[in-house]
Amino acid sequence: MKLGAQYFQLHRESMRSPLLSHVLLGSLVSGLAAAATGSSSVSLATATCNPLKTTGCPADTALAGAISEDFKSASEHFSVYSTPDQIFYSDEGLQLTLAKRFDNPALRSNFYIMFGKVEVLLKAANGTGIISSFYLQSDDLDEIDLEWFGGDGYEVQTNYFSKGNTATYDRGGYHNMDDPRAAFHNYTIDWTAEALTWYVDGKAIRTLTNDSSQGYPQSPMYLMMGIWAGGDSTNSQGTIEWAGGSTNYDDAPFSMYIKKVVAVDYSNGSEYRYEDTSGQWTSIEAVDGQVNGRIDLAEEEFDVLVAGGTLYSEDSDSQTGSSSNDGATSSHYVHESSTKAGNSSDNPTATASGSHDSVSTSKRSITSDKAGNQSSTTLETLASSSATASGNSSSQSVSSTNGSESNHSFSSLNVFVSLVSAILFGLALI
Template sequence: MLFGNTILSSSILGLLTTARAASDVPSATTNYYSGNIYGYEKEETQSASQSASATSLASCNPLETTSCSPDPALASTIEDNFKSSSSHYTPYRFPSRITYGDDGVNFTLAERLDNPSLVSNDYIMFGRLEVQMKSAKGKGVISSFYLQSDDLDEIDLEWFGGDGSQVQSNFFSKGNTTTYDRGEYHSISDPRADFHNYTIDWTSSELKWYFDGELLRTLKNDSSSGYPQSPMRIYFGIWAGGDYDNGEGVIEWAGGLTDYSEAPFVMQVQNLVVSDYSTGSEYKYSGDSGDWTSIEAVDGKVMGRESKAINEFNEMVSGDSASSINSSSDSSETQKSTTSVISTDSVQHSSASRTSSIAAEDATSSADSSTITESVSSSTEITDNSTTLSTIYSEHSSENESGSTTVASSKASADQGEIVRPLYSCVAAITALIFAMI
C-alpha cells in the first residue's frame, strides 16, 4: 500500500476508506500525496538486484502492457521465524532499520521518513497466510501487512499505533479507489501489547480475515467494489501516516500527527506461514481483464494444490497451537467490526504460542462432505435392491425439500426396512411350526 510511487498514486488513496465517519472522507480529487512523503528522498542504497525487485511492481502493470515479466510462483508452503534474515524475503526499504533476533524481525521507525519493510520474492495465486506479530505503539504510526499484485489488486491489514483497540481490514481491485467503502474496523485486544495471530484465507470464491482464530470478516467474489484475484506478493513494515507533510485525510486516518520525539517505534513479526494454493513455476497474465480465470500457471494449475496446501499449513501452525478457529464462525458468517468486541476468552495466546487457524474448520467441512457422500451411496444401493424401500424413499423424498434431509430420511427408512423384513420372516416361520405341531 505504501511502497513505490505508482502504488502510492492508486491504492494509498484507499487509506481514506471508512475514515471514522463518511463525512470525514476528503474529496477524491484532492491531491494529498504529492512529494516524497514515505522516505524516498532519504531512501538507503540497495543492491542492484534489490532495487530491480523493489521497482518491478511499480514499473510494469500487465493490464497496460504485454511486456511485463511473468511472476515467479511460490507453489509451496513456507514458514519463517525471522531469527535471522530469510531467503524468502528481501528488504524493500531501509534495511539498516530491520533487525533479527530471538523474538523475530523488528522494523524500527527511529526518525522521520523511516520506512523499513520486507517484500516476498515469490508470488502466490490464492492461498493461506498466518502472521504472528506485535504492532508498533505511537500516535500516527502505522504497522502494515498486505498482499499486492502487479495490476494493483490488494489485501490489507493495518494497525494504528495510537489505538490499542482495533485493526483495519481492507481490499482493492485493480487500484480502483473511486469509492471509500471497502475498509472495516475490527475491535480486538491490544495488538501492541502482545503477539497475536492474524490469518488471511484467499480463494477464487471468497476472502477471509481472522484474529487469533476468530473470523473477523468475509468478502465474497461478487462485491460491487471488485475482488482481488491476481498473483500477489507479500509486504510488511512500518511507516508514519501521521507525518506532518501528509495530507489532512491521511493524518486523520492514521490517528493524528506523529511525535518523533517519542521514537523509536517498533513493529515485530515473530512468525509467518505462507501457503500457495496453486502450482507451477510462474504466473502469467493473458488479456487485459485481470480475472483469475485469465491467469496462466506455467507448468501447473491455478488452485491446483489447495488440499495439499491446507494440510501443509495446518501441520506447520499446529505444532504448539493453543486454539483453533470456531467452525461455527463461518456457518453463521459472523463478522466483527467496530461495533462488536471479539471475545478471546477461549483463545489462550502468548508471545510463545501460535494459533492453528483453520484446522478444525477444514476437518468439519471434510467430515460433512464424506458423510453426505456415504449416505447417498448407501441409500442408492438399498433402493436398487428393494421395491419396498424404493417406495419408502419416494414417500420421504416428497416430504423433504432439502437434499441432505432426503438422503438422511431415506437411509433411516432403509435401515428400518432391513430390520423389519427379518422379523416378518421369523414370525411366519414360527406360525408355520405351530400349525404343523397341531
C-alpha cells in the same frame, strides 16, 4: 469509517504515478511514505510492469508450495524493501524500527501466490500516527490489507482494493480486539476464488465474497510488511487524522515485531502469467501447473506449519521451505512437529500436533461481507481434533525427538502402501 480515511486513499492513489521516484512500502502506503520521508528509494510496486496497461510484462515467480519463516535471521523468501539499517533479526523474530523521521523499514516477498492462505504472528507498534502494515499486493494493484494504529489499543483495520480503484472510499473495516500493541496476535488471510476472509486469533472478523460491487482481488500477489509514519507533518490533514494524529518523533523509536509468517499457495507451477489485460483470475496461466491445483494439500500444510511443525519431502529427505512445483511430489510430504507451538503463550491459537493424519482439512464456510460474530473452524478446534486423532493413530505420528527413526518408519510404510496401490491398479487394468 474513520474520519480522514477517504482522503488517505485518494492521496495514496494520486501518488501511485510512475513519474514519482520517492515511493515506499508498495502501493498501500506509497504516496504517504514518499510525502513523509523524502526517501530516494524507488517503489517496486510502481516500478513493476502493470499487465493491465502494458503487454509483455515478466511473469511472477510462484511460491507453488508452503513456507514458514521465523525471521531469526535474514530470510531467503523475503528481500529488504527499504531502510535496511532498521531491520533486525533475533531469536525473538523480526523487528522493524522507525528510529527517526524518514525511516520506513519494510520487507517484500520474493514469491507470489495465486490464491492461498497467509498467517502472521505480529505485535503492532506504539506511537501516535505510527502505522504497522501487513498486506498482499499484485502487479495490477489488487490489495488485501491489515493495518494497525499506534495510537489505538483496541482495533485492527482490514481493507482491500481491486485494480487500484479508489473511486469509493468505504472498503475499510475496523474491528475491535485486545490491544494489538501489547502482545502478539495471530492474523490470517484466507483468499480463494470465491471469498476472502480475515481472522484474528482464529476467529473470522470479516468475509468478502467475489461478487462485491467494488471489485475483488484475484491476481497473483506478493507479501509486504512494514512500519511508517502516517502522522508526519508533511502528509495531508486527512491522512494525519486517519493515522490517529501527528507523530512526535521525540517519542521514537517505534517498533513492530513479527515472530512468524506462514504462507501457502493454492496454485502450483513455476510462475504466473497474465494472458490478457482483464485482470480476471481465469486469465492467469500457471506455467507447468494449474491455478487452484493444490488447495487440499496447501490446507494440510498450513495447519501443520501454524502448529509449529515442519514439512519434509520424502523423496529428498530434507526440510522444504517451499513445496515442489510438481503436485505429485508434494503429496509425499511427511509432517514432523519440531516445535510445540501450542505450549507458547505468545501464540494463542497454535496447535501442537504435526502429524499428517491428525490435521483437519475441513473448509471454512463462505458468508457475506459482514464483520463477523461468526467463527469458522478455529485453530483451537484443530488442536483438539488433532490431539484426539494423534492418540488414535500413534503408529503414524512423527516424533520431533526421534526424527530419523520416524522418517524411516514413514518411508517404509509409504513404500508398502505404494506397492499395494500399484498391485491393485494392475489388477484393475486386468
